[in-house]
Amino acid sequence: MSKKKFNNIAKQVIEREIQSLKLLKKNINNSFDEAVKAILNCKNGRVIISGVGKSGIIGRKIASTLSSVGTPSFFVDASSCSHGDLGQITSNDILILISFSGETAELKNIIQYANRNKKITLIGIVSKKNSLLYKASDIQLLIPEVKEAGPGNIVPTSSTIVQLSIGDALAIATMKYKNFNKLDFKKFHPSGSLGAKLKTVEDLMLTGNKIPFINENDKMKKALDLITKKKLGVLIAKNSRGKTTGIITDGQIRRASQNNKNIQNLSVKKVMTKNPISVEKELLAAKALSIMNNRKITSLCIHNGNKKNKTLGIIHIHNILEANIQ
Numbered sequence: 001m002s003k004k005k006f007n008n009i010a011k012q013v014i015e016r017e018i019q020s021l022k023l024l025k026k027n028i029n030n031s032f033d034e035a036v037k038a039i040l041n042c043k044n045g046r047v048i049i050s051g052v053g054k055s056g057i058i059g060r061k062i063a064s065t066l067s068s069v070g071t072p073s074f075f076v077d078a079s080s081c082s083h084g085d086l087g088q089i090t091s092n093d094i095l096i097l098i099s100f101s102g103e104t105a106e107l108k109n110i111i112q113y114a115n116r117n118k119k120i121t122l123i124g125i126v127s128k129k130n131s132l133l134y135k136a137s138d139i140q141l142l143i144p145e146v147k148e149a150g151p152g153n154i155v156p157t158s159s160t161i162v163q164l165s166i167g168d169a170l171a172i173a174t175m176k177y178k179n180f181n182k183l184d185f186k187k188f189h190p191s192g193s194l195g196a197k198l199k200t201v202e203d204l205m206l207t208g209n210k211i212p213f214i215n216e217n218d219k220m221k222k223a224l225d226l227i228t229k230k231k232l233g234v235l236i237a238k239n240s241r242g243k244t245t246g247i248i249t250d251g252q253i254r255r256a257s258q259n260n261k262n263i264q265n266l267s268v269k270k271v272m273t274k275n276p277i278s279v280e281k282e283l284l285a286a287k288a289l290s291i292m293n294n295r296k297i298t299s300l301c302i303h304n305g306n307k308k309n310k311t312l313g314i315i316h317i318h319n320i321l322e323a324n325i326q
Contacts, residue, residue, distance in 0.1 A: 013149040013157065020158035021165055023144035028169075034139045036173045038094055038121050039071060045092030047073040050081065052106045054156040055098040055163060062096075062167030069175040078106040086110065091119035098167075099124075100143075100159045102131025111136045125166055127159070141166055196324050201288050202281040204323055205302050205313030206232075212314070213238055214268055216245050220256075221264040223248060223271075234299045236311055237272045243309040244301060246272030276301050278308045289320045 039047055047066055051059035059075050066073035076085055086109070089095060095114050097107055102124065114122040115136055124137030127145045134140050143166060146158040212230040214223055216237040227235050227250060237246040248271055256271050257263050263271070278301035279288055288300055302313040 016147060016149040017158050017161045020144065020146035020162050023146060024162045024165055027142055027144055031140055031142070032166075032169070032173075035123050035141055035170060036177070038123065038139060039066075039170065039174050040177060042071075042092070042094045042121075045090060045094065047071055047094045047096060048076055048089055049073065049096045049098065050076045050078045050107065050110055051098035051163075052078050052104045054160050055100060055104075058160050058163045058167065059096075059098050061164065062098075062171070065168060065171045066174070069171055070178055070180050071171070071174050076110075078104070078110060081106075081110050081113075086113050089113065089120065091117055094121050094123065096123045096125065097133055097137075098126075098163055099131075099133050100127050100156070100163070102126035102128045102133035104133075107133065125163060197284075197286060199285045199323060199325060200281065201279060201283050201285055201300070201302050201315050202313070204285055204319045205281070205315045206319070207313045210314075211311065212236060213311075214248075215240070216267070216269040216272065218268050219264065220253075220266045220268060220271060223268050224253065224264065227253070232299065232314070232316055234314070234316070235268075235272075236276070236301060236314060237268050238311070244276065244278070244311040245269070245309075246274045247276035247299075247301070248272045249298070278303045278311065280305070281312065285315075285320050285323065285325050288315060289317065289325060292317050292320075 047063070049059040049063045050056070056078065063073040063075040076088055095110070097110060099107055111122070111133060114120045121139065122137045123139045123141060124133040125141045125143060126133045127143050128134060129142065134142070143162045146162055147153055148155055148159060149157040212226060212232055212235045214226055214235045214237055216239055223235055227233065227248070233250045235248045236244060237248060238244050246269060248268065252271060252273065260266065277291070277295065277297065279291065281302050281304050292298060292300065298317045300315050301311045302315060303310055304312055
């Protein structure tokens with residue numbers, strides 16, 4: 001078989017799945033609104049998801065996505081529920097069961113348990129109206145009966161894409177309602193490349209005694225000693241009221257020394273650059289790095305809100321690079 005034919009197969013599979021998603025889009029109705037509201041109203045419980053086989057794999061992913069955007073959720077194995085794991089499901093929980101046919105044998109015990117406990121809201125993601133799951137669900141998310149990609153209509157492909165998409169839609173709908181933003185997302189993703197991308201300057205900045213402050217009226221002799229001691233190559237100048245007024249870098253000191261042999265007797269404010277660049281503490285560290293590169297500087301002052309002249313931290317380019325942010 002030629003490579004060209006392989007490409008054609010790939011396009012056919014994708015096209016079949018696209019058509020399935022178009023059918024799903026047409027199926028979205030008021031039941032979806034009810035499902036989202038039920039999840040949002042689940043204040044004291046969790047969203048518990050179960051399914052068997054490929055539907056179970058999709059269920060795990062949906063549970064993970066919901067948890068990552070602020071909706072506590074976990075997956076329970078349907079088979080294990082028949083051997084004690086039903087105890088994980090409480091009356092405060094939302095139960096989402098996924099089954100293309102709605103007749104999966106392993107789900108029957110969970111369905112019966114949910115129906116006996118009337119406080120549990122059962123959401124069924126299912127394609128057949130006459131199925132046990134559809135009839136037993138408090139909220140029915142009816143997905144289209146799609147044709148699977150591949151010979152014989154036997155390999156779960158289109159059906160799992162549809163299940164995954166309805167789960168993603170639930171997660172994004174609840175996320176938007178809660179105004180869940182990048183900073184919220186970062187709390188649940190502290191590690192890895194994604195966590196690095198979401199770090200703010202506040203996460204990496206130097207604070208307290210580590211900030212190389214110096215009074216603008218001090219002599220440069222003191223500034224030279226301090227910049228050597230702090231080893232950051234920069235000093236932040238402030239006035240007697242504690243407001244940031246300038247910045248001095250080791251590069252500035254070298255240039256000033258070339259023009260003035262008695263630099264040690266000069267006051268800091270004679271050498272410093274006034275009104276240093278300051279960024280808000282919630283700025284992404286990646287954006288701070290971009291500012292440094294564009295301005296050809298190595299440090300930024302950090303402030304809170306609109307208090308630009310009140311430095312609460314300093315970030316050096318090395319702090320960002322060491323956090324694996326590019």
